[in-house]
Amino acid sequence: MSHVFHRSTLTVPPLAVRASGQQITDAAGQSYLDASGGAAVSCIGHGDPRVVAAVSRQIAELDYAHSGAFTSRPAEELATHICEAAGLGMARVYFVGSGSEAVEAAIKMARQCQIERGQTGRHVVISRRQSYHGNTLGALARSGSETRRAPYASMLPERAQIMPCFHYRYAEPGETAEAFGRRAADTLEAEIVRLGAENVAAFLAETVVGATSGAVAPAPGYFKRIREICDRYGVLLICDEVMCGAYRTGPFLACADEGIAPDIVTLAKGLGGGYLPIGAVLCRPEVYDSFALGSGAFTHGHTYMAHPVACAAALAVQRVIVEDGLAARVASRGAALEAALRDHLGQHPHVGDIRGRGLFWAVELVANRETAAPFDPALRLSARIGAEAKARGLLVYPGSGTIDGWRGDHVLLAPAYSIGAADLDRIAGVLATSLKAALASLS
Numbered sequence: 001m002s003h004v005f006h007r008s009t010l011t012v013p014p015l016a017v018r019a020s021g022q023q024i025t026d027a028a029g030q031s032y033l034d035a036s037g038g039a040a041v042s043c044i045g046h047g048d049p050r051v052v053a054a055v056s057r058q059i060a061e062l063d064y065a066h067s068g069a070f071t072s073r074p075a076e077e078l079a080t081h082i083c084e085a086a087g088l089g090m091a092r093v094y095f096v097g098s099g100s101e102a103v104e105a106a107i108k109m110a111r112q113c114q115i116e117r118g119q120t121g122r123h124v125v126i127s128r129r130q131s132y133h134g135n136t137l138g139a140l141a142r143s144g145s146e147t148r149r150a151p152y153a154s155m156l157p158e159r160a161q162i163m164p165c166f167h168y169r170y171a172e173p174g175e176t177a178e179a180f181g182r183r184a185a186d187t188l189e190a191e192i193v194r195l196g197a198e199n200v201a202a203f204l205a206e207t208v209v210g211a212t213s214g215a216v217a218p219a220p221g222y223f224k225r226i227r228e229i230c231d232r233y234g235v236l237l238i239c240d241e242v243m244c245g246a247y248r249t250g251p252f253l254a255c256a257d258e259g260i261a262p263d264i265v266t267l268a269k270g271l272g273g274g275y276l277p278i279g280a281v282l283c284r285p286e287v288y289d290s291f292a293l294g295s296g297a298f299t300h301g302h303t304y305m306a307h308p309v310a311c312a313a314a315l316a317v318q319r320v321i322v323e324d325g326l327a328a329r330v331a332s333r334g335a336a337l338e339a340a341l342r343d344h345l346g347q348h349p350h351v352g353d354i355r356g357r358g359l360f361w362a363v364e365l366v367a368n369r370e371t372a373a374p375f376d377p378a379l380r381l382s383a384r385i386g387a388e389a390k391a392r393g394l395l396v397y398p399g400s401g402t403i404d405g406w407r408g409d410h411v412l413l414a415p416a417y418s419i420g421a422a423d424l425d426r427i428a429g430v431l432a433t434s435l436k437a438a439l440a441s442l443s
Contacts, residue, residue: 019046022416022423024395032390035427036397040210040243040360040414043270044320051275054316058309067095067306074311081318082271082282085252088261091285094298095278095306099242099268100134102279103204106264107138108300110202110236113287116294119234122201126191126235130164130405132212133204133240142204145212146405160195162187164209165218168353168364169372169403181219189229202236202264207254210243214362214399214410215355217249223258236263236287242279246270246318247327247417249358250334257357263287273317278310326417333419334358340428341413348432350439359417363431364402365409374408377401379442382409388434388441394427396434 002012014026022045025031034042044051058074065072079093094109096102107125114122127133129144140149141156144164149156163170163184171180192200203226209216230237239262244254248270255262264287268279291298304310321327337359345351345363352366365382367375375381377400386398402408413427 021045021047022419030393032393032395033423033426033430034395035389035413035415035423035431036395037269037414037416038274038395039269039397040248040412041269041274043246043248043273043417044317044324044326045416045418046274048317048320050320051273051313051316055275055309055313058312062308064304065308066303068301072306072308072311074308074315075306078311078315078318081315082267082280085318086265086282088253088256089284090253090265090282092283092288094281094283095311096280096302097277097304097307097310098134098279099266100136100139100279101302102242102266102268102281103133103139103142103240104136105281105300106238106240106266107142107202107204109264109281109283109287109298110238112299113236113290114201116290119198119201121198122234124160124195124200125202125204125238126160126162126188126195126200127204128164128206129161130166130209130213130403131161131204131206131240132210133206134242143212144405145401147401160191160200162191164213164216165222166209166213166216167219168216168355169213169408177219178221181222182225184219185222185225185229188226189233192229192233192235197233197235200233200235202238203230204238204240206240206242206244207258208244208249208357208360210360211397211399211412212405213402214364214412215357215360216362217355217357218258223255223260227260227262230263238262238264238266240266242266242268243414244357244360247321247330247358248360248414250327250330252327254357271317272310272314275317276307276310276313278307278314321417324418330358330417333415333417333421333424334361336421337361337413337415337424337427340425341431344428344432345435348435350435356413359413359415359419361413362399362410363413365411365435374403377407381438381442382411384438384441385409385411385431385434388437389430392430392434394430394434396431 382398
């Protein structure tokens with residue numbers, strides 16, 4: 001009997017016993033190709049000896065020191081590396097233990113930044129529907145993932161949300177991507193005016209939407225318009241790149257492709273590559289200076305923030321990406337993955353959309369390709385596809401509630417940057433076979 005409180009009380013998952021490269025092996029000897037990096041986490045693959053050695057050295061040298069009393073060499077070196085890789089004027093890094101913690105810290109940082117500037121009424125953080133920002137109560141309160149929020153809705157404060165930038169689902173007939181992006185962005189200005197700019201601290205958005213809708217990239221010009229609106233009303237722009245950052249879509253920060261610089265950015269998953277838990281909040285010097293010239297302290301903190309061993313692991317992961325030229329491979333491997341998906345699934349009558357950037361892709365399933373009508377949520381199609389794929393030795397990330405939190409199915413793919421070309425075709429082929437099997441199980 002397991003004493004672990006697993007995610008599901010109905011089954012005990014297989015016992016994973018080892019992982020190497022792109023493969024995870026369970027106690028029964030079954031190997032799985034990790035096509036989603038868990039949840040877009042394992043960006044360099046599993047078991048890299050350089051990371052293992054760095055972690056071992058750091059534990060022997062300094063395992064833990066409270067960040068209220070000490071800094072550490074790994075934290076200092078990692079922060080420098082991140083700021084240099086990020087560019088866009090990012091000047092300071094606040095280390096935490098996860099993506100949810102990073103979002104919690106970011107929204108509190110935005111609020112206190114406004115207080116330090118004398119804008120004490122600015123407390124509202126506007127976000128978007130069909131977003132996901134984490135499972136802690138503060139992050140969940142700003143998320144648009146309805147199924148995750150539902151059990152706790154009565155515990156969460158009232159939301160201020162605008163429409164998502166999701167052209168496939170929300171564009172008007174014949175509306176161009178550019179026109180739709182402008183319309184979606186302008187809903188932010190309308191919401192700021194409705195709330196009163198003096199009450200709005202920040203706007204929070206995933207640069208490329210991850211789990212909730214499945215690798216939805218912004219429409220052209222969307223974030224430039226968002227940046228203009230934020231500047232006009234004194235609102236801080238927070239880009240949540242917990243899932244899409246750290247080279248997942250190409251550049252270190254996905255927002256670099258949008259031609260804008262946010263005030264605050266969150267990172268996690270691909271930062272440490274799964275070797276140890278770590279997250280981070282990046283900010284521009286103007287944000288940091290608000291604290292430095294004001295109260296002198298950020299009223300926030302965690303016991304394990306800036307953990308020396310976690311920072312050492314993340315620094316080693318980021319050095320592997322540089323040493324092996326993996327960032328440059330994201331674009332070429334991403335193009336190959338897109339081609340494989342379109343080859344195997346592009347004409348499938350129940351595939352409505354194939355979308356993504358870099359090595360961050362999703363396939364959205366529809367009951368009717370012409371109308372884009374979704375399958376009945378009770379059928380749990382995406383979960384069935386995930387189970388069929390796992391039975392065939394492929395790990396994917398199934399998603400439901402793609403359209404509005406309740407309706408819609410997609411499958412998310414986020415393989416390691418070190419993925420081989422042959423594996424990409426295998427991913428697409430097994431996914432196509434798994435979709436066929438899942439559909440057959442419905443009849």
